Amino acid sequence: MGKLAATDRRRLKSLSHSFTLDFLIGFECEDDARRVMVALDKRLGRFGLTLHPDKTRLLPFWRPPQTQQRGKGPASFDFLGFTFYWRRTRHGHWRMWCKTRRASLRRAKKAIYEWCRRHRHRSIEDQHAALHRRLRGHFNYFGVSGNYHSMMLLVEATKRSWYKWLCRRSQRTRLNWERFTDMLLWWPLPRPRITVQIWGR
Numbered sequence: 573m574g575k576l577a578a579t580d581r582r583r584l585k586s587l588s589h590s591f592t593l594d595f596l597i598g599f600e601c602e603d604d605a606r607r608v609m610v611a612l613d614k615r616l617g618r619f620g621l622t623l624h625p626d627k628t629r630l631l632p633f634w635r636p637p638q639t640q641q642r643g644k645g646p647a648s649f650d651f652l653g654f655t656f657y658w659r660r661t662r663h664g665h666w667r668m669w670c671k672t673r674r675a676s677l678r679r680a681k682k683a684i685y686e687w688c689r690r691h692r693h694r695s696i697e698d699q700h701a702a703l704h705r706r707l708r709g710h711f712n713y714f715g716v717s718g719n720y721h722s723m724m725l726l727v728e729a730t731k732r733s734w735y736k737w738l739c740r741r742s743q744r745t746r747l748n749w750e751r752f753t754d755m756l757l758w759w760p761l762p763r764p765r766i767t768v769q770i771w772g773r
Contacts, residue, residue: 594652598633605630633658636666653714670770672714672722680710680726685733692737700759703730707762715767723764730761 599605609630613623632646636658645658645666653676659669672680684706691699707730714723735752 596651602630602632635668638664638666640666654716654719669718670716671719672726676714677722677726681729681733684726684730688733688737692741696738696755696759699734700761703734704762711762711765712767715765717766717769720764720766727761727764731756 597605597608599608609623609628616622631649633649633656634646636645648655648657650656650673653673654670655673656668656670658666661667684703687702687706688699691702707727710726711723735747735749738752739747741747
């Protein structure tokens, strides 16, 4: 961050600057976390910055004991479009997982639904290419290990939206689900792809 000269400050006195940085810090002891939180607030204050009161919090996010056979972890949290939580593996071990945040998935479904509605009269080829790009873009960001199911939910929602608005294109040539399924053999939607392995297999 550059330092403004006095003349620059006068010219820019009517502007409002906002700097945002999202980060996580993990601690083994709660006392350490509280001390750093107080020190961090003071340190940022020296530069005219503050911690966001609604987005800054302490969470108990320790691994559940191996003796806990049921239930969930102590907490979950949302970060950069993902929800992080604890889940048991097939071998019975607790492991941290992530999935697309519910609000993020809802927005993605709505955006594709609206796109299909607005562009339903374009050619099948053009619609397929556009939906393919949208899904690939989503997978490139949310394609994190453990998130396959959430991405598959978006693919299924895309199929339903595309089918619905293709059915509204013409009353003479009515599209049914069987014909639509056959169409997907020629114009398949992309499958989710894991692009980032956060944890080892």
